[in-house]
Amino acid sequence: MELIALSLGLPARRFSSFFEDPTRSVRLNHYPPCPGPHLALGVGRHKDPGALTILAQDDVGGLEVKRKSDGEWVRIKPTPGAYIINVGDILQVWSNDVYESVEHRVTVNSEKERFSIPFFFSPPHYTMVRPLDELTNEQNPVKYRAYNLGKFLATRRQSNFKKLDVENIQISHFKVQELANELDGALSINKK
Ligand SMILES: O=C(O)CCC(=O)C(=O)O
Numbered sequence: 001m002e003l004i005a006l007s008l009g010l011p012a013r014r015f016s017s018f019f020e021d022p023t024r025s026v027r028l029n030h031y032p033p034c035p036g037p038h039l040a041l042g043v044g045r046h047k048d049p050g051a052l053t054i055l056a057q058d059d060v061g062g063l064e065v066k067r068k069s070d071g072e073w074v075r076i077k078p079t080p081g082a083y084i085i086n087v088g089d090i091l092q093v094w095s096n097d098v099y100e101s102v103e104h105r106v107t108v109n110s111e112k113e114r115f116s117i118p119f120f121f122s123p124p125h126y127t128m129v130r131p132l133d134e135l136t137n138e139q140n141p142v143k144y145r146a147y148n149l150g151k152f153l154a155t156r157r158q159s160n161f162k163k164l165d166v167e168n169i170q171i172s173h174f175k176v177q178e179l180a181n182e183l184d185g186a187l188s189i190n191k192k
């Protein structure tokens with residue numbers, strides 16, 4: 001987190017106060033071999049809602065990230081002894097979109113079982129997540145409305161990991177522009 005703060009032009013310890021009472025969790029994922037890998041996903045597409053995810057995985061592979069330029073799913077090759085560090089939604093909001101939370105999913109295969117262990121690192125649930133003051137100004141206005149992390153996670157938990165292409169709660173729902181568009185839509189409906 002200190003390196004990320006420095007990369008944003010902030011003091012190294014800018015994020016420290018958010019992590020005095022952090023929310024940490026570990027998930028133990030087991031993906032058994034699947035007889036119809038083209039018909040199923042191990043984990044449906046999603047963005048991790050926390051600040052950072054540190055993922056340990058075995059050598060089987062299956063994790064894919066969505067490439068922004070063309071929307072293609074790109075496989076992430078496992079590197080022995082290395083962790084995958086994933087930027088989550090909170091960093092996207094704190095940085096006002098300088099960092100982006102990557103959309104990812106997990107495919108399965110018919111031969112080998114796979115294990116992965118993501119560690120999720122976030123501030124406490126009572127945190128109001130909003131773009132940092134130092135990273136916004138008149139030229140670079142705030143892009144997100146503040147949201148309560150605990151409420152966001154509780155809402156997300158009701159729908160995440162359904163293997164369907166469902167839309168669940170996303171930080172984009174807190175985007176100021178999106179809200180403005182909705183308001184615009186509502187006003188023009190009223191005018192009719
Ligand atoms: O198994 C993986 O590689 C990733 C799992 C994942 O995205 C998650 O648990 O949030």
Ligand SMILES: [Fe+2]
Pocket residue numbers: 046047048104
């Ligand atoms: Fe994930």
